[in-house]
Amino acid sequence: MRKLKRAALALGAVAVAASALTACGGGSDSAGGSKADDGTVTLDWEMWAGSEDEKAQLDHLARMVTEANPKIKVNLRTAPFNDYFTKLQTEFATGEQACVVSMQSLRLAGYTDLLEPLGEHVPADGFDPASTAALSLGGEQLAMPFDLASMLVYYNKDAFKAAGLDEPKAGWTVADFENAAEKLTADGKSGFGMSFSDLHTLSLLLSYNDAKPVTDDVKLQFDEQKMVEAVAWYAGLAKNDVGSVPASAADGGWGETQFVNGNAMMAVDGSWNIGSNISAAKFDVGVAPLPAGAAGSKTYVANSGFGVSKSCQYKDEAYEAVKILTGAGAAQYLTDQGRGFPARTEQQPAFKDYLVAQDPDSAEAVSAAVDSITASLATGVPLFTTKNWDEVSKNMARYLIEVYTGASTPADALAAIQQQGARNQ
Amino acid sequence: MATPSLTTPAPPRPAPRGPAGKRRRKSPGRRAEQWSAFGFAGPSVIGLGLFTLFPVAMAVVMSLFNWPMLGDPTFLGLDNFKYLFGEDPNFGVALRNTFIFTGLYVPLNIIVALALAFWINNSRYAQLWRVLFFIPAITPMVANAVIWKLLLQPDGTFAYYLDSIFGISAPNFLADGRTALLSVVAMSVWQGFGYNLIVFSAAINEMPANVLEAARLDGATGLRKFWSVQLPLMSPAMFFATTMTLITSMQVFTQPYILTAGGPGNATETLVMNVYQAGFQSRDLGLAASGAWILFAIILLITAGQFLGQKKWVHYDH
DSSP, X not given: OHHHHHHHHHHHHHHHHHHHHHHHOOOOTTTTXXXXXXXXXXXXXXXXXXXXXXXXXXXXXXXXXXXXXXXXXXXEEEEOHHHHHHHHHHHHHXXXXXXXXXXXXXXXXXXXXXXXXXXXXXXXXXXXXXXXXXXXXXXXXXXXXXXXXXXXXXXXXXXXXXTTOOOOOTTOBHHHHHXXXXXXXXXXXXXXXXXOSHHHHHHHHHHHHOOOSBOTTSOBOTTSHHHHHHHHHHXXXXXXXXXXXXXXXXXXXXXXXXXXXXXXXXXXXXGGGHHHHHHHOSSOEEEEOOOBBTTBOOEEEEOEEEEEBTTOSOHHHHHHHHHHHTSHHHHHHHHHTTOSSBSBGGGHHHHHHHHHHHOGGGHHHHHHHHHHHHHHHHTEEEOOOOTTHHHXXXXXXHHHHHHHTTSSOHHHHHHHHHHHHXXXX | OOOOOTTSOOOOOOXXXXXXXXXXXOOHHHHHHHHHHHHHHHHHHHHHIIIIIHHHHHHHHHHTEEOBSSSOOEEOTTHHHHHHHTTOTTHHHHHHHHHHHHHHHHHHHHHXXXXXXXXXXXXXXXXXXXXXXXXXXXXXXXXXXXXXXXHHSTTSHHHHHIIXXXXXXXXXXXXXXXXXXHHHHHHHHHHHHHHHHHHHHHHHHHSOHHHHHHHHHTTOOXXXXXXXXXXXXXXXXXXXXXXHHHHHHHTOOHHHHHHTTTOSTTTTOOHHHHHHIIIIISOBHHHHHHHHHHHHHXXXXXXXXXXXXXXXXXXXXX
């Protein structure tokens, strides 16, 4: 019996020790890459991908790295975008992070201590300045960009024609926008699809009166006076159903979905959706820069890129990989695949060619849309976010919807977002 | 390890119990039995230890720390609990919402399941009804919630029928703080009653015919028969159904997460949502562990109360 007890104790101890290893382990020195005896380094690359097509594109990029540097191999690991950042933070917490890490500008603040500054190692020549600015924080370039996005007003051309309204063009104002939204509201359809998502809502507030929810030194200021005024204006659109109010705080994509469905005649959406919106809508889609408020038309820009994790043991190889992954060859390949508006200026015109080739019937609309992107980028500024931005976004959804339905005042809702967000910013 | 098999001789009978047996040396067969018992139980014991007991113990430790997802933990003592009950603007509301949800969902679920179980029992198409009502319970919750979101949105099916039949302009069900939680309850009852309906249907079929016959001869009919005869006969099934439903309703997460994301404001934030947000949005694992422990304690207390209370109303002998 004593033996049995001893065996049970030993097994128990092994079990506990093993679980301690799995739960608390991490920080392994070889995380994210490995080196073979012949000196070939295999780097892990973590990236989001939603389909087999996207994975195939990324595999192509990985092969480009090895073609340029036969001693570097890239092992691609993917997760769907919605799970990507949950996976990434868990990997960092357990020391399983990849050497090459894909990063979105809005999430950058949460990873500043974990990414190696790239300044001296990866040259920033040839990139649109807005794209590199969005992926740097505290003066350090933490990732190199592969795309660049701005926010635009998408509008229903057919509805504008039917209402006898001039179509929006660069330089149109907030007053023009309000007038159009009111006139387009009829027969149970709304003039504008409202939103509470960060880029969609905050860009329009920025263009309205230069309201900024985050200070230049990345502190929340949701309760600032300009924000209160801008939200009061935005929520005012809900009156008389001019603005279509989201059905619930879980409807992050309400405005743009209502627009494509033909239930709202205008919506703010990202430039990344130009191709899909034009082909999905059963009406002619027009695109314009955001309406200009007192300080002119403005928008936030956002983008994604690739960085190198600080814990990576093969940093030189990782820098080389990032150079290729964001290089001119990769940019040309991704643009030809229609992956998004490229961060490299030289490849930007090719994006227009790709969209026109996809939808030759809408060549004119697409061409004008891409011109709108270029125009909006000229006044685009990066939206720097706090490291608890997920929490802030959640609270924006919950509290702004109360303002839109009239259950709360802009000042109270913004104070709640500010108070709850300030704790972990 | 010595494991008895068909090819080895049968082990001798176990030593008799009692004081005399205790003094006796263990036979090799007995020892072999112990080893084989350990061999069979071992994997589950190790699994339980690794994946249940260890995380539970770890959660206790974490609840006493400021344990960020990225970075080093620091000891806090009971500060996480103090924060939840003192400063956290959402935890108290989440607690209240969870109790309101449970208070509405459990009785509604039981009443609907019970009423339909009795109705179905007399129907010619009993099997068909059972299958139909059980479908929501086995359909993925997320899919159900997404469909309900479409039904409940301003231009959705409910709004259309309210307007066309009753001429009532429907509220924005999920965006209005007065109707959001009720909508979550309605969806949950629709999703959940099928399971209890099957349990009650089985209990109704198991009722002893002689007891019902005796009740009939004594003149018991209708409500009197239901209340004094059928319900007591079904009480073990009722106890099982209420206990399990109550535990799952205290842990409600998917329905409000998909339908309302906890909003508007914090009108539909539940305890598990609060824990999820603390852990995966605020990345504060210590705070999440504290919230989870409070939820566990509440469920444990309520369930213990139910087990103590069952002596008064649950009848196992018939």
